[in-house]
Amino acid sequence: MTYLAKPKFRHPSLVPNKLGFTHRDYEGSISTLCAGCGHDSISTALIQACYELDIEPHRVAKLSGIGCSSKTPDYFLGQSHGFNSVHGRMPSVLTGANLANRDLIYLGVSGDGDSASIGLGQFVHCIRRAINMVYITENNGVYGLTKGQFSATADRGSKSKTSVNNDAPIDLIGMALLAGATFVARSFSGDKHQLVPIIKAAISHKGSAFIDVISPCVQFNNGAGSTKSYDFVREHNAAVNRLDFIEERDEITAEYEPGTVQEVEQHDGSILRLHKLHLDYDPSDRVHAMNYLQQHHEKGEVVTGLLYLDPEPRDTHAALNTVDVPLNSLGTRELCPGSKALEGINDDYR
Amino acid sequence: MSIDMAEGRAGSPAGARPGVKPTDINNPDYFHKVVDCQWACPAHTPVPEYIRLIAAGRYSDAYMVNWHSNVFPGILGRTCDRPCEPACRRGRVEEQPVAICRLKRVAADNKDDIRGRLPKPATKKNGKRVALIGAGPASLTVARDLLPLGYHVVLYDQDPQAGGMMRTQIPKFRLPERVLDEEVDYILDLEPELKLGNRISSMKALLAENYDAIFVGCGAPRGRDLDIPGRKEAAANIHIGIDWLSSVSFGHTTKIGKRVIVLGGGNTAMDCCRTSRRLGGEKVDVVVRSGFEEMKASPWEKEDAMHEGIPIHNFLVPKAFTHAKGRLTGITFEKVRAEYDAKGKRSLMPSGEPDVHMECDDVLVAVGQENAFPWIEKDVGIEFDRWHMPVVSETTMGSSHPKIFFGGDSAFGPKNIIWAVAHGHDAAISIDRLCKGEPVDAPRPPLVNLASQKMGIHEWTYDNDVALDKRYKVPHLPNDVALKDVRAEVELGFDKALGYAETQRCLNCDVQTVFNRDLCIECDACVDICPLDCITFTENGPEAELRKRLTAPAKNTTQDLYVSDGLKTGRVMVKDEDLCLHCGLCAERCPTGAWDMQKFLLESAQAGHQCRK
Ligand SMILES: Cc1cc2nc3c(=O)[nH]c(=O)nc-3n(C[C@H](O)[C@H](O)[C@H](O)COP(=O)(O)OP(=O)(O)OC[C@H]3O[C@@H](n4cnc5c(N)ncnc54)[C@H](O)[C@@H]3O)c2cc1C
Ligand SMILES: Cc1ncc(C[n+]2csc(CCOP(=O)(O)OP(=O)(O)O)c2C)c(N)n1
Ligand code: SF4
Ligand code: SF4
Numbered sequence: 010m011t012y013l014a015k016p017k018f019r020h021p022s023l024v025p026n027k028l029g030f031t032h033r034d035y036e037g038s039i040s041t042l043c044a045g046c047g048h049d050s051i052s053t054a055l056i057q058a059c060y061e062l063d064i065e066p067h068r069v070a071k072l073s074g075i076g077c078s079s080k081t082p083d084y085f086l087g088q089s090h091g092f093n094s095v096h097g098r099m100p101s102v103l104t105g106a107n108l109a110n111r112d113l114i115y116l117g118v119s120g121d122g123d124s125a126s127i128g129l130g131q132f133v134h135c136i137r138r139a140i141n142m143v144y145i146t147e148n149n150g151v152y153g154l155t156k157g158q159f160s161a162t163a164d165r166g167s168k169s170k171t172s173v174n175n176d177a178p179i180d181l182i183g184m185a186l187l188a189g190a191t192f193v194a195r196s197f198s199g200d201k202h203q204l205v206p207i208i209k210a211a212i213s214h215k216g217s218a219f220i221d222v223i224s225p226c227v228q229f230n231n232g233a234g235s236t237k238s239y240d241f242v243r244e245h246n247a248a249v250n251r252l253d254f255i256e257e258r259d260e261i262t263a264e265y266e267p268g269t270v271q272e273v274e275q276h277d278g279s280i281l282r283l284h285k286l287h288l289d290y291d292p293s294d295r296v297h298a299m300n301y302l303q304q305h306h307e308k309g310e311v312v313t314g315l316l317y318l319d320p321e322p323r324d325t326h327a328a329l330n331t332v333d334v335p336l337n338s339l340g341t342r343e344l345c346p347g348s349k350a351l352e353g354i355n356d357d358y359r
Numbered sequence: 360m361s362i363d364m365a366e367g368r369a370g371s372p373a374g375a376r377p378g379v380k381p382t383d384i385n386n387p388d389y390f391h392k393v394v395d396c397q398w399a400c401p402a403h404t405p406v407p408e409y410i411r412l413i414a415a416g417r418y419s420d421a422y423m424v425n426w427h428s429n430v431f432p433g434i435l436g437r438t439c440d441r442p443c444e445p446a447c448r449r450g451r452v453e454e455q456p457v458a459i460c461r462l463k464r465v466a467a468d469n470k471d472d473i474r475g476r477l478p479k480p481a482t483k484k485n486g487k488r489v490a491l492i493g494a495g496p497a498s499l500t501v502a503r504d505l506l507p508l509g510y511h512v513v514l515y516d517q518d519p520q521a522g523g524m525m526r527t528q529i530p531k532f533r534l535p536e537r538v539l540d541e542e543v544d545y546i547l548d549l550e551p552e553l554k555l556g557n558r559i560s561s562m563k564a565l566l567a568e569n570y571d572a573i574f575v576g577c578g579a580p581r582g583r584d585l586d587i588p589g590r591k592e593a594a595a596n597i598h599i600g601i602d603w604l605s606s607v608s609f610g611h612t613t614k615i616g617k618r619v620i621v622l623g624g625g626n627t628a629m630d631c632c633r634t635s636r637r638l639g640g641e642k643v644d645v646v647v648r649s650g651f652e653e654m655k656a657s658p659w660e661k662e663d664a665m666h667e668g669i670p671i672h673n674f675l676v677p678k679a680f681t682h683a684k685g686r687l688t689g690i691t692f693e694k695v696r697a698e699y700d701a702k703g704k705r706s707l708m709p710s711g712e713p714d715v716h717m718e719c720d721d722v723l724v725a726v727g728q729e730n731a732f733p734w735i736e737k738d739v740g741i742e743f744d745r746w747h748m749p750v751v752s753e754t755t756m757g758s759s760h761p762k763i764f765f766g767g768d769s770a771f772g773p774k775n776i777i778w779a780v781a782h783g784h785d786a787a788i789s790i791d792r793l794c795k796g797e798p799v800d801a802p803r804p805p806l807v808n809l810a811s812q813k814m815g816i817h818e819w820t821y822d823n824d825v826a827l828d829k830r831y832k833v834p835h836l837p838n839d840v841a842l843k844d845v846r847a848e849v850e851l852g853f854d855k856a857l858g859y860a861e862t863q864r865c866l867n868c869d870v871q872t873v874f875n876r877d878l879c880i881e882c883d884a885c886v887d888i889c890p891l892d893c894i895t896f897t898e899n900g901p902e903a904e905l906r907k908r909l910t911a912p913a914k915n916t917t918q919d920l921y922v923s924d925g926l927k928t929g930r931v932m933v934k935d936e937d938l939c940l941h942c943g944l945c946a947e948r949c950p951t952g953a954w955d956m957q958k959f960l961l962e963s964a965q966a967g968h969q970c971r972k
């Protein structure tokens with residue numbers, strides 16, 4: 010960390026987005042995390058994605074639990090809404106917020122401890138309810154904030170600064186696929202080329218989007234023998250595809266080998282253009298994805314990229330048939346429809 | 360919209376493409392060019408070093424840093440042409456550079472008695488005799504550098520006092536006599552043999568005196584005249600600007616007419632008009648041929664003149680002096696406009712409008728200054744070019760005569776004090792080498808020191824917080840007081856508090872970001888924190904292309920890129936130094952200490968180095 014606020018001076022050639030903001034306008038307060046923590050790079054990637062998507066900061070709500078990762082919402086999008094909840098309980102707070110105001114963009118920011126240990130139940134239920142959100146775990150295999158005990162995502166045999174993990178790991182990607190997430194991706198904090206387009210695609214996805222970002226804890230879990238270190242991830246990274254997020258359709262100008270590029274059009278008209286790095290990988294087939302991930306995990310590979318996408322996402326609001334507008338915009342007339350309306354409702358149950 | 364983050368991908372092929380060679384930070388020029396103010400200063404004064412000393416209240420130390428480099432800190436802190444300020448990197452991130460020049464004055468004004476820290480006259484002489492012609496800043500610098508080494512230095516000047524144009528030309532309201540005397544005396548205290556009031560009229564005769572070396576520092580003493588109709592008839596009230604200014608300096612001239620026209624747009628013109636306002640000129644006008652923007656005078660001098668109620672009229676070419684009964688009555692001007700040809704070259708074309716006549720009682724002609732060497736015989740072995748200028752080496756200051764050196768305005772035409780000082784240092788090295796029988800043109804490497812400034816995890820020896828303050832204005836005497844006395848210093852200078860506030864605007868550009876690729880784990884922390892998007896980890900490539908795909912484009916091609924050797928992923932670290940704030944956040948964020956903030960202190964070569972410490 011540093012004691013100084015980041016100086017206000019900025020590069021004169023920064024290009025403002027449609028709202029007139031540069032990426033620096035999406036910053037938050039200065040990070041208090043350890044120097045070199047992967048989480049800070051994820052914050053930067055989120056800033057870059059929101060800047061590139063021309064997102065109005067007041068349209069974003071950041072929700073988190075407890076942990077170094079859960080502290081990060083303070084360090085990006087300083088002009089957005091934020092709620093730092095209790096350990097492992099971010100998913101239910103996010104669900105409640107989303108039900109009350111369906112108009113905001115929900116960013117759930119969590120850690121592997123927060124989501125795979127104490128919050129595992131919350132995690133799967135939130136995903137299976139198909140909440141329209143981007144759920145990010147900043148996955149370092151340890152409880153960074155409490156000095157580096159292994160979390161539930163640590164691989165068996167993985168070594169931290171002080172110990173060896175003997176327990177089987179929980180695979181959050183596998184659980185998210187099982188629970189019915191309609192957008193599932195894995196990335197690495199040290200590769201913003203891959204991460205930024207994934208975040209942009211997840212924000213534009215109108216359903217339950219989950220991104221597991223391997224994010225090394227330099228303090229407690231970045232040594233030799235760790236499977237969540239910068240070196241290990243770089244050496245074992247097996248990216249299945251590279252994603253371009255395209256807001257409006259353009260002509261593909263570059264020449265590609267047949268079958269190497271796949272495009273998915275989303276409801277808002279944006280295009281996800283996938284450059285296949287593993288030709289046999291099909292991100293539209295959920296069962297195939299689960300198998301592929303298991304097989305490659307066995308081989309010690311860290312599979313990254315856009316792993317599963319359902320272009321027809323579900324949203325819990327549709328299932329519950331809720332009103333189209335945020336609850337805070339309803340007036341007395343809608344909220345107290347009078348005794349006649351009450352009678353009508355009661356009649357329905359008779 | 361989409362901005363390429365250019366971080367590169369993990370596992371990309373290593374070093375496959377041709378690219379920029381890793382930066383050699385041991386080449387003194389590399390980091391020197393990052394300290395743009397110091398690089399731009401002809402004498403390479405370590406600017407940020409003395410600014411930090413001022414901030415710490417160590418005025419005497421700040422003064423000595425200056426004195427070693429530029430010899431006349433108190434004088435220059437009031438009069439320097441300040442080539443450092445347009446170069447100052449602060450001007451790249453906000454409107455105004457640091458007030459470097461006026462901070463120098465803060466050091467001079469607030470120092471203690473520093474005479475104990477100056478070199479003493481040499482007790483052991485080396486038996487070599489050197490003649491210096493002219494006692495201006497160029498010669499005085501040569502004297503300062505050579506005297507402590509044991510040289511017998513003979514200082515000639517036609518004027519009765521040493522100082523050259525600093526004494527005869529620069530008006531006292533800009534440079535008080537006591538400031539000039541103090542700093543000239545520091546040099547005279549080293550005991551040169553003074554031959555003042557002594558005009559050299561023959562180089563041949565001087566050579567016959569068998570000096571081991573001769574330095575010509577006679578300046579550019581001749582003011583250009585304006586030969587237009589009426590010049591002779593009205594001569595009594597038409598004065599050559601630099602002659603008139605020296606006459607004012609010596610106290611011979613104390614008055615001027617109520618209505619004065621100053622012709623010319625350089626700094627001499629500005630001094631002429633401001634002096635006129637102080638000697639009885641009530642309506643003083645400056646008239647220039649060219650446009651206002653193209654005037655040679657520094658912007659701040661124009662500003663000061665206008666502030667004293669002096670209008671500047673442009674695009675007026677003098678046609679004739681008008682006169683009646685043998686007395687000047689005014690000047691007739693032709694109105695012109697600027698026209699540019701395809702190459703952008705400007706010419707002044709008659710505008711077709713009627714001529715303008717301006718009435719006046721006196722005219723000061725300040726339309727240029729010229730060199731003149733009537734006392735150097737053509738056959739003494741000094742080669743002159745077709746503009747009648749001596750052929751002089753820019754590195755050694757040597758002429759084609761092995762024992763004769765030039766410096767200051769006499770070498771390459773009129774410049775300024777700080778260039779005269781820089782020439783003086785270079786000439787002194789050459790003379791010292793010549794007298795020792797060493798090759799005069801051997802390289803002159805500077806003294807360089809690079810040292811970590813780290814004191815703790817977030818603690819540095821320098822104040823790395825970046826102040827957002829705008830440039831502070833130097834307080835002036837009010838016009839009604841200033842214009843009454845030609846000797847009253849008009850600028851009051853920063854007081855200690857204002858001076859401190861201004862020091863905080865300095866970005867400490869000498870505290871360098873030094874990268875150690877063996878320690879880097881490519882975590883991106885430095886890339887993420889950098890407020891100016893200076894750092895990129897990417898595949899190497901040809902420079903022009905590489906510059907375009909950095910985190911922020913590196914558009915200033917005069918500033919080299921800092922490129923590392925290949926990293927573990929095969930990428931390289933590329934830093935664009937151009938807009939770095941030296942805030943140290945990259946180093947504070949780096950988990951491994953791969954970035955360190957190290958102070959780069961460079962002192963230009965000087966003869967013998969005796970005046971350094
Ligand atoms: C009006 C005016 C204002 C200026 N203001 C500034 C300013 O604010 N800042 C700045 O940096 N520069 C300023 N300058 C320029 C600056 O004064 C000169 O560039 C500088 O003084 C040159 O130094 P020098 O040592 O080469 O020669 P000079 O200072 O010109 O000194 C040469 C000396 O040699 C003597 N000399 C000449 N010929 C002989 C001879 N044959 N025998 C004996 N002695 C001789 C002369 O009397 C003179 O004293 C100004 C110039 C003028 C004209
Ligand atoms: C209810 C509760 N139990 C335990 C804790 C102690 N605690 C704080 S953070 C943390 C683990 C955080 O791990 P993770 O989510 O992986 O975040 P990281 O710090 O690694 O980013 C724990 C167990 C707590 N704050 N609250
Ligand atoms: S303890 Fe680990 S996770 Fe927490 S800030 Fe430090 S490096 Fe990041
Ligand atoms: S010192 Fe480091 S962080 Fe600060 S501007 Fe320079 S490169 Fe960026």
Ligand code: SF4
Binds near residue numbers: 045879884948952
């Ligand atoms: S912060 Fe240090 S270790 Fe990390 S990428 Fe930058 S230089 Fe390398």
Ligand SMILES: [Mg+2]
Binds near residue numbers: 078120149151
């Ligand atoms: Mg964790």
